[in-house]
Amino acid sequence: MPNTITLDANALVRLPEPVNPIRYDRRRLVAGIAHIGVGNFHRAHEALYIHRCLELGQNEDWAIVGIGMGIGAASAQKAEDLIAQDCLYTLTEYATNGTSTCSVIGSIIEYLHAPDNPEAAVERIADPHIRIVSLTITEGGYNLDESSGAFLISTPSIATDLLSPEKPLTPFGLIVQALRLRRDRGMGGLTVMSCDNLRSNGIVSRRAVLGYATALDPELAAWIDENVSFPNSMVDRIAPSVGPAEIARANTASGIADRSPVVGESFTQWVIEDKFIAGRPPLEKVGVELRPDVEQFETIKGRMLNASHMMMSYPSLLCGHRLVDEAMRDENVVGYLNAFLEVDVIPRLTGPEGVSLQEYKDMVIDRFANKAVGDQLLRIAHNGIAKLPIFLSKTLTELTEENGDLRRVSHCLACFETYLTGRSALPVNEPLLTATDKTLLDSGDPLALLKLSAFSALGLDASPSFAEAFTIAQNQLAQLGPQLALAATVRR
Ligand code: CS2
Numbered sequence: 001m002p003n004t005i006t007l008d009a010n011a012l013v014r015l016p017e018p019v020n021p022i023r024y025d026r027r028r029l030v031a032g033i034a035h036i037g038v039g040n041f042h043r044a045h046e047a048l049y050i051h052r053c054l055e056l057g058q059n060e061d062w063a064i065v066g067i068g069m070g071i072g073a074a075s076a077q078k079a080e081d082l083i084a085q086d087c088l089y090t091l092t093e094y095a096t097n098g099t100s101t102c103s104v105i106g107s108i109i110e111y112l113h114a115p116d117n118p119e120a121a122v123e124r125i126a127d128p129h130i131r132i133v134s135l136t137i138t139e140g141g142y143n144l145d146e147s148s149g150a151f152l153i154s155t156p157s158i159a160t161d162l163l164s165p166e167k168p169l170t171p172f173g174l175i176v177q178a179l180r181l182r183r184d185r186g187m188g189g190l191t192v193m194s195c196d197n198l199r200s201n202g203i204v205s206r207r208a209v210l211g212y213a214t215a216l217d218p219e220l221a222a223w224i225d226e227n228v229s230f231p232n233s234m235v236d237r238i239a240p241s242v243g244p245a246e247i248a249r250a251n252t253a254s255g256i257a258d259r260s261p262v263v264g265e266s267f268t269q270w271v272i273e274d275k276f277i278a279g280r281p282p283l284e285k286v287g288v289e290l291r292p293d294v295e296q297f298e299t300i301k302g303r304m305l306n307a308s309h310m311m312m313s314y315p316s317l318l319c320g321h322r323l324v325d326e327a328m329r330d331e332n333v334v335g336y337l338n339a340f341l342e343v344d345v346i347p348r349l350t351g352p353e354g355v356s357l358q359e360y361k362d363m364v365i366d367r368f369a370n371k372a373v374g375d376q377l378l379r380i381a382h383n384g385i386a387k388l389p390i391f392l393s394k395t396l397t398e399l400t401e402e403n404g405d406l407r408r409v410s411h412c413l414a415c416f417e418t419y420l421t422g423r424s425a426l427p428v429n430e431p432l433l434t435a436t437d438k439t440l441l442d443s444g445d446p447l448a449l450l451k452l453s454a455f456s457a458l459g460l461d462a463s464p465s466f467a468e469a470f471t472i473a474q475n476q477l478a479q480l481g482p483q484l485a486l487a488a489t490v491r492r
Contacts, residue, residue: 016255125178140386151211189227
């Protein structure tokens with residue numbers, strides 16, 4: 001099908017047949033949510049739920065203004081693409097049975113690239129209509145010390161924001177400066193809603209926002225503490241990276257020449273605490289679960305789904321796989337993941353009421369095997385320094401303390417080491433790898449990986465049983481190669 005339709009507000013009346021149109025009048029919308037970090041995940045998840053709220057009618061004041069904070073050519077290009085399309089985009093959702101649906105999403109009505117005009121971004125959040133600031137700034141974006149949990153005020157971008165707070169470069173600088181204006185103007189606070197995959201993401205965001213505010217102005221920090229709420233949430237939907245091949249595939253199917261389409265699995269879940277100090281859209285009417293026991297959902301998602309992603313990505317990449325579903329057709333990968341979940345994780349977890357961990361496991365395996373999604377193992381592998389400790393640390397310490405089977409977690413870490421040191425020739429993208437970490441990795445110390453800043457708080461190098469299991473895993477990987485070394489971890 002030729003791509004004839006350019007996507008913008010004028011195209012909405014003549015969308016091709018297979019595409020779900022927008023069923024509300026975008027000209028009547030007002031932004032009530034400012035979202036920082038408008039990546040694929042946000043556009044496939046929160047923006048879709050808000051789109052559904054807008055479809056209900058009566059919620060015109062809950063649209064989204066997107067705010068990008070990235071510097072560099074890719075971020076500037078993203079801003080240009082979204083603005084050229086009046087912030088419209090297509091979302092294609094692929095089900096495990098091979099069917100797909102494509103919809104044009106209209107809930108983002110405005111996009112600001114903050115580095116171009118930081119003061120305008122501050123003013124946008126200070127606007128009285130904005131009642132929620134939501135965030136997807138990645139797991140590593142909260143600037144907290146891994147072991148103490150303290151906010152790191154000496155990080156260069158934070159130090160710069162503290163010196164010139166009117167022109168913030170960081171999400172915390174931006175939020176706190178906007179809150180300062182709101183306080184000075186006699187306005188109310190708002191809700192800061194993290195949608196990142198972190199344990200207790202509300203508590204973590206509170207710590208980061210208050211940490212920055214305290215360093216800037218303790219009185220303002222006290223006002224924020226009273227006037228801003230930070231709900232914890234669990235968010236879930238697999239949204240692969242979208243490169244030229246994914247764009248061509250989505251656009252050929254939709255008949256729309258979208259410069260920035262989003263694709264994802266059909267599964268989606270959002271569990272959040274009902275702690276919105278300045279109101280919220282009717283999320284419960286569009287499938288969001290508002291529950292107090294969010295942390296239990298975060299725990300199972302992090303320790304089962306995200307940890308499985310980590311566990312499979314490095315070993316699978318070393319075996320030559322590039323896509324998640326392709327790796328899921330390798331019986332060793334599936335055997336290793338099943339053993340990890342059934343033996344290493346589930347016996348140590350309690351699920352939320354009404355959730356069977358066995359069924360949750362089966363669902364994770366099914367979702368990963370979804371051929372249509374085309375999720376990339378490298379997308380998951382990248383930023384392992386930030387993600388591995390978040391998703392695997394509890395399992396690592398519990399297995400070590402309880403004399404559990406350390407083969408699978410050690411194999412994952414040995415493969416991670418091979419990736420991280422560049423020995424595998426896979427592209428390494430690890431923004432949080434410090435100069436000290438690099439020196440350590442080059443030092444020839446066989447336990448260097450366990451001593452990296454991300455892992456040192458776990459003390460794995462000081463545990464004789466873990467150090468031994470890790471050494472065996474390194475040797476097996478070197479001597480047997482990635483396939484046989486992986487197969488050796490599957491036997492129960
Ligand atoms: C992935 C997540 O980045 C990762 O490591 O595990 O992006 C995962 O796809 C999402 O959390 C699914 O909800």
